[in-house]
Amino acid sequence: MRVAHFALRVVLRLVWRVRVMGLDRLPPGPCILCPNHLGWTDALLVLQALPPTPPVAVVAESAGVLRDPLRLWLARTFPIMVPLDRRKPAEALRRMHAALAQGYALILFPEGIAGTTEGSLLPLQPGAAHLSVHTGLPLVPVGLTGTHELWLRRPLTIRIGLPLYPGTALTPSPSPKGRGERAADLTPDPSPTKRGEDSSQEGSRRSLSAREQTAALTAALTAALGDLLPGDTARPRYKPLARWLTGLF
Numbered sequence: 001m002r003v004a005h006f007a008l009r010v011v012l013r014l015v016w017r018v019r020v021m022g023l024d025r026l027p028p029g030p031c032i033l034c035p036n037h038l039g040w041t042d043a044l045l046v047l048q049a050l051p052p053t054p055p056v057a058v059v060a061e062s063a064g065v066l067r068d069p070l071r072l073w074l075a076r077t078f079p080i081m082v083p084l085d086r087r088k089p090a091e092a093l094r095r096m097h098a099a100l101a102q103g104y105a106l107i108l109f110p111e112g113i114a115g116t117t118e119g120s121l122l123p124l125q126p127g128a129a130h131l132s133v134h135t136g137l138p139l140v141p142v143g144l145t146g147t148h149e150l151w152l153r154r155p156l157t158i159r160i161g162l163p164l165y166p167g168t169a170l171t172p173s174p175s176p177k178g179r180g181e182r183a184a185d186l187t188p189d190p191s192p193t194k195r196g197e198d199s200s201q202e203g204s205r206r207s208l209s210a211r212e213q214t215a216a217l218t219a220a221l222t223a224a225l226g227d228l229l230p231g232d233t234a235r236p237r238y239k240p241l242a243r244w245l246t247g248l249f
């Protein structure tokens with residue numbers, strides 16, 4: 001797999017001008033990487049940017065992998081795909097849990113489908129946050145710029161954000177000003193203390209339910225991804241080639 005990882009990195013960086021920012025923000029060990037989704041290169045781009053350890057698996061729809069022979073060959077040659085069947089969500093979650101328990105990091109696109117506009121996000125689905133809450137592993141926002149429309153030597157940028165941890169405190173630690181504070185602001189306020197309660201309980205915070213943690217974590221992830229997606233103004237010089245590369249898969 002190390003050879004395949006190196007080959008993928010070489011090929012992608014020959015075809016496009018790839019820039020990676022924030023690798024030092026990756027937590028050690030398994031995590032759930034959450035990129036925005038714009039095109040067919042997204043998973044490959046994130047894979048080549050990451051260090052070879054821990055191993056990384058990609059959550060992908062089974063129907064999409066079976067759509068053409070090339071995708072099927074890639075899935076069989078590099079068995080790093082966690083198949084997702086939207087009709088069987090419980091089975092998909094079980095497989096994702098199993099991959100994380102085996103020490104894999106997961107690439108999971110929280111929008112669910114590919115977007116159509118650079119620099120903007122579709123509403124995030126709660127699956128990534130739900131998985132984080134139930135495994136205790138952090139979400140890592142990953143902003144991808146340039147992958148919606150492709151051409152040779154196109155600048156593609158990967159921005160890795162600070163990890164977001166499940167629980168009542170969603171702010172990464174240590175928390176720099178800016179993105180971390182914004183995530184913290186999205187944490188639901190604790191219930192106010194009732195009158196007449198024992199003084200030892202005054203100021204105590206209630207534990208958030210799994211559903212509340214999932215909602216808060218999804219909101220924090222939305223904010224963090226938004227911070228990682230500046231506008232993209234690059235334009236192709238040769239549009240027919242750009243259309244071919246963009247629609248390759």
